[in-house]
Amino acid sequence: MPPPRPHPLARAPLVDRLDRFLAASWDRGWMPPPPLEAETLLERGAKGFEAEDEAGGRDPGDIADFRTRLDRLLASLTDEAQLNAVGEAFAYGQLIRAIRQRFALGRLWREQPELLETELAAPIIVVGQMRSGTTRIHRLLAADPAHSATRFCDSWHPVPETPDLRPLRGGFKLFMARRLDPWLDTIHPFGAARADEELGWLAGALDHSAYEAQWHIPAYSAWSEARDPAPVYREFARLLRTDAAEHGNAARPRVLKTPQFAEDLPALLAQFPDARVVVSRRCGEETLRSSVSLVANQMTIQSDAVDLDRIETEWRRKIALRQERLDAALADFDGPVAEIDFDRLGADWEAEIAALYDALGLDLTDAALAAMQAEQARAGKSPHRAHAGQLQAFLPIPGMKAPTRRL
DSSP states (O other): OOOOOSSTTOOOHHHHHHHHHHHHHHHTTSSOOOOOOHHHHHHHHTTTSOGGGGGTTOOHHHHHHHHHHHHHHHHHHHHTOOBOHHHHHHHHHHHHHHHHHHHHHHHHHHHOGGGGGOOOOOOEEEEEOTTSSHHHHHHHHHHSTTSBOOBHHHHHOOSOOSSOOHHHHHHHHHHHHHHHOTTHHHHSOOOTTSBOOSHHHHHHTTOSHHHHTTSOOHHHHHHHHHSOOHHHHHHHHHHHHHHHHHHTOTTSOBEEEOTTHHHHHHHHHHHOTTOEEEEEEOOHHHHHHHHHHHHHHHHHHHBSOOOHHHHHHHHHHHHHHHHHHHHHHHHTOOSOEEEEEHHHHHHOHHHHHHHHHHHHTOOOOHHHHHHHHHHHHHHHTSGGGGHHHHHHHHOOSSOOOOOOOOO
């Protein structure tokens, strides 16, 4: 169990030491600072690939969308994010990873175009606000042996490998993340080969959701929210078909989940019109409080100018936008929908899951229940359960006031 966080803007001493080391190294010329310019990033990220690899499986509009997103995101990082040295290094690493991954996937799809023709069982889409219980629902459904799910390591390292070392690399990524953020698992329960959300797939297409939770980039968020997300979800569908073909589970419904789906559900359903949808509902103020804590936890590692008031204002707006878009999408969707209440799920999860299966026309087998009970037992030991208590200590309702972090 990690130590209690004394404040939502607290960060581990290791972060401050790393930040000072990087800043001093750049100032003294020991190593160059990371360039955050599109031309340089693209040149470095594409090293070792052919120019045509970028076009593998993609139409020109999808290629243009990624490059436009890269330009816009870099402008917002430069103008708004106020990154410290750690933040600049993280930004460079994440964007180089996204570019290299994009070229590697394009090369794979040029060489094996049949991957993109993989027939998929109708997926189950878990949709709801961040911190509304979607992870719990997702993992209960993913525990059912009749279903499939995306591993954490495959979300962030989607290019197939032989031998498959991605669980090891994902485990190392989590090890380092926990050193920098000892409270990581109280925010979200992680495991390298555990079922997890497909946030990495969206991040690889430069959707704003993964980035606005760690950097102050309101201009990029606003621009991306207003942009047609179809290219992002075409890439998402290509990744899902590739992952299912690799793991041989295309015939089992994939349980999909990220909070961003609430914002973009029509674009996702356009790729999977036969999907079943599960909607998680939770009190808005509780969702807001938990969201603010998560975002503050991520931002404070990469910036010395993190303001809780500003985060609260942005995520109050964000929650309202997602709710408005989700309600509009559901009003136009005539497929199977099940609604789950956060409090009822906590009080009697088996009854709530049984109602969900009935609403979606699924068969709740003894094997599924046994697997879900095992998942519940595992979740009951998770540090994540400490999160609510910590929030009560430093984010009371109403008013989440705290000074801006300036170190």
